[in-house]
Amino acid sequence: MVAGFPVDAGDCLISxxxxxxxxxxxxxxxxxxxxxxxEVTRRSQGIxxxxxxxxxxxxxxxxxxxxxxxxxxxxxxxxCFIARATAGNIILMRTRFRPEDxxxxxxxxxxxxxxxxxxxxxxxxxxxACLAVxxxxxxxxxxxxxxxxxxxxxxxxxxxxxxxxxxAAVARIVERAPWAHAMLRLLVEEAESGADSLLDFGAADFPxxxxxxAAVGFALQFLPTAYPRWxxxxxxxxxxxxxxxxxLRYSPSWRQARAAx
Amino acid sequence: MTEKVAICLVGPKKGGKSSxxxxxTDCVAQSAFGYSPRLRPALQPITRAEFSAEPSEARxxxxxxxxxxxxxxxxxxxxxxxxxxxxxxxxxxxxxxSVNGEAPPEVVTRGPWLLEVIDSAGExxxxxxxxxxxxxxxxxxxxxxxxxxxxxxVLVLPMVRLEDSAWTGTLARLLDRLALxxxxxxxxxxxxxxxxxxxxxxxxxxxxTYACDPAVALHVLKKSLRAAQWLDRLRALEPAVSVRFTVxxxxxxxxxxxxxxxxxxxxxxxxxxxxxxxxxxAYSEYWRPFLTAEPMLYAALGLDSAFTFSYAQLDARxxxxxxxxxxx
Numbered sequence: 001m002v003a004g005f006p007v008d009a010g011d012c013l014i015s016x017x018x019x020x021x022x023x024x025x026x027x028x029x030x031x032x033x034x035x036x037x038x039e040v041t042r043r044s045q046g047i048x049x050x051x052x053x054x055x056x057x058x059x060x061x062x063x064x065x066x067x068x069x070x071x072x073x074x075x076x077x078x079x080c081f082i083a084r085a086t087a088g089n090i091i092l093m094r095t096r097f098r099p100e101d102x103x104x105x106x107x108x109x110x111x112x113x114x115x116x117x118x119x120x121x122x123x124x125x126x127x128x129a130c131l132a133v134x135x136x137x138x139x140x141x142x143x144x145x146x147x148x149x150x151x152x153x154x155x156x157x158x159x160x161x162x163x164x165x166x167x168a169a170v171a172r173i174v175e176r177a178p179w180a181h182a183m184l185r186l187l188v189e190e191a192e193s194g195a196d197s198l199l200d201f202g203a204a205d206f207p208x209x210x211x212x213x214a215a216v217g218f219a220l221q222f223l224p225t226a227y228p229r230w231x232x233x234x235x236x237x238x239x240x241x242x243x244x245x246x247x248l249r250y251s252p253s254w255r256q257a258r259a260a261x
Numbered sequence: 262m263t264e265k266v267a268i269c270l271v272g273p274k275k276g277g278k279s280s281x282x283x284x285x286t287d288c289v290a291q292s293a294f295g296y297s298p299r300l301r302p303a304l305q306p307i308t309r310a311e312f313s314a315e316p317s318e319a320r321x322x323x324x325x326x327x328x329x330x331x332x333x334x335x336x337x338x339x340x341x342x343x344x345x346x347x348x349x350x351x352x353x354x355x356x357x358x359s360v361n362g363e364a365p366p367e368v369v370t371r372g373p374w375l376l377e378v379i380d381s382a383g384e385x386x387x388x389x390x391x392x393x394x395x396x397x398x399x400x401x402x403x404x405x406x407x408x409x410x411x412x413x414x415v416l417v418l419p420m421v422r423l424e425d426s427a428w429t430g431t432l433a434r435l436l437d438r439l440a441l442x443x444x445x446x447x448x449x450x451x452x453x454x455x456x457x458x459x460x461x462x463x464x465x466x467x468x469x470t471y472a473c474d475p476a477v478a479l480h481v482l483k484k485s486l487r488a489a490q491w492l493d494r495l496r497a498l499e500p501a502v503s504v505r506f507t508v509x510x511x512x513x514x515x516x517x518x519x520x521x522x523x524x525x526x527x528x529x530x531x532x533x534x535x536x537x538x539x540x541x542x543a544y545s546e547y548w549r550p551f552l553t554a555e556p557m558l559y560a561a562l563g564l565d566s567a568f569t570f571s572y573a574q575l576d577a578r579x580x581x582x583x584x585x586x587x588x589x
Contacts, residue, residue, distance in 0.1 A: 035389060106342065
């Protein structure tokens with residue numbers, strides 16, 4: 001499942017409940033029908049009301065209002081990605097703004113968010129697998145209006161069987177990778193500080209988001225589970241705002257910014 | 262003396278609430294309203310901190326600074342085609358309103374006014390009839406509280422989709438509950454029929470001339486109210502609450518050419534624009550919103566314009582028409 005990932009003996013299961021917030025779409029290009037408004041368009045049956053309160057895109061992003069300019073200009077097609085822990089959960093979210101008259105349209109935009117929630121323990125033990133799965137599968141695409149409500153709103157959780165990474169191989173990769181030094185330095189230096197800290201990467205560091213998330217996955221996999229600020233680590237990609245705690249962020253448009261500097 | 266006024270914008274989705282708000286300051290700046298030009302109102306977006314500050318603490322406005330606040334972002338989104346307001350929260354915008362010209366003394370002495378305008382997605386207050394729309398968080402409770410705490414309610418209804426029955430039942434029930442509520446602070450309700458320019462699309466360069474005639478607006482309102490009998494529920498609010506009806510258009514009519522500002526050559530619903538420019542500048546050359554200041558100015562000041570009509574005015578005309586129809 002995780003291409004090129006060093007595999008140890010044994011598998012484990014990672015599981016996420018999901019919630020989609022946005023509008024239903026229909027037809028070619030995913031045009032929003034006139035009757036469709038904002039709503040929860042998909043929900044796993046296992047999400048309890050207490051957890052659901054945490055899944056507002058505003059709360060996950062720490063914003064008062066989610067606007068298109070909260071998303072890096074080079075990430076507006078696929079949307080921004082956020083992974084952060086909260087209240088014993090790991091929440092992974094992708095949000096974008098898409099035209100109501102369908103992909104490639106020119107009309108009014110609407111927000112479309114896909115949110116996964118899983119156990120924090122699963123994230124702490126398998127960060128690389130969680131990020132790899134999210135990089136590949138987490139898409140902010142609207143649900144189809146023709147799918148029955150009863151199915152969409154009582155969805156089964158998402159499950160993947162993932163290989164346990166080989167710790168020695170992860171260590172070897174991290175020791176050689178040019179990006180690892182900066183990530184691990186931030187995590188080590190801020191381990192006891194309690195302060196917020198942000199480390200930015202751009203297109204000069206990683207050509208794509210997927211490579212960035214794979215790199216962060218390796219760096220976090222290298223981190224001991226006893227690391228004191230595990231719950232404060234957040235990962236963001238294409239998100240123009242910073243997140244509280246220890247934030248590793250990828251901003252593709254930084255390529256231009258660095259070139260200009 | 263400074264008076265604070267909370268105004269709640271309510272209406273079905275895609276009705277034009279956010280567009281009305283986004284075009285508000287430009288409408289006032291361009292005097293594109295039905296008030297006397299001698300009223301000389303000025304409307305300036307301010308921050309929440311400025312709204313909340315005591316008058317003595319209020320800092321002097323920096324004349325040259327450009328506020329990159331929520332309202333500026335809303336205006337930019339509007340220029341770029343608009344963003345549907347989400348249901349995750351209600352959104353407050355703040356303005357300072359002053360009247361610098363001639364106005365009745367009882368109005369002038371109350372000013373300037375600090376306005377809090379509450380915008381929200383149509384799905385929250387006016388969802389489609391019978392639909393149980395799953396919405397995150399308790400934003401409904403927040404909006405209900407804000408409606409009860411507001412001094413004015415601006416009901417924005419899309420004129421050309423008025424007979425759309427998807428939300429009329431919900432809106433009628435909302436008005437009933439509002440009329441029965443004892444906790445409300447409501448003093449004024451303005452029903453603004455939006456997208457007025459669409460009625461004049463085929464009139465070409467004569468569109469603006471006809472739209473500018475209050476008698477035309479009155480006729481249109483009478484006809485619209487006949488199609489929306491459920492709006493009669495608002496009579497239950499009177500006389501404690503002043504109810505007014507008006508028309509407005511965020512896209513408005515083009516400057517110089519006077520036609521409805523809806524470019525048929527662009528995909529979607531877009532205003533006319535200069536092709537060589539981007540963003541708000543591309544539209545500003547032709548854009549003149551129409552009467553989008555009316556609902557807010559009446560909500561704040563309680564002052565009628567040539568385009569705000571009471572039930573008494575609408576009923577009087579209706580009686581005249583009924584009488585004349587016998588002779589026709």
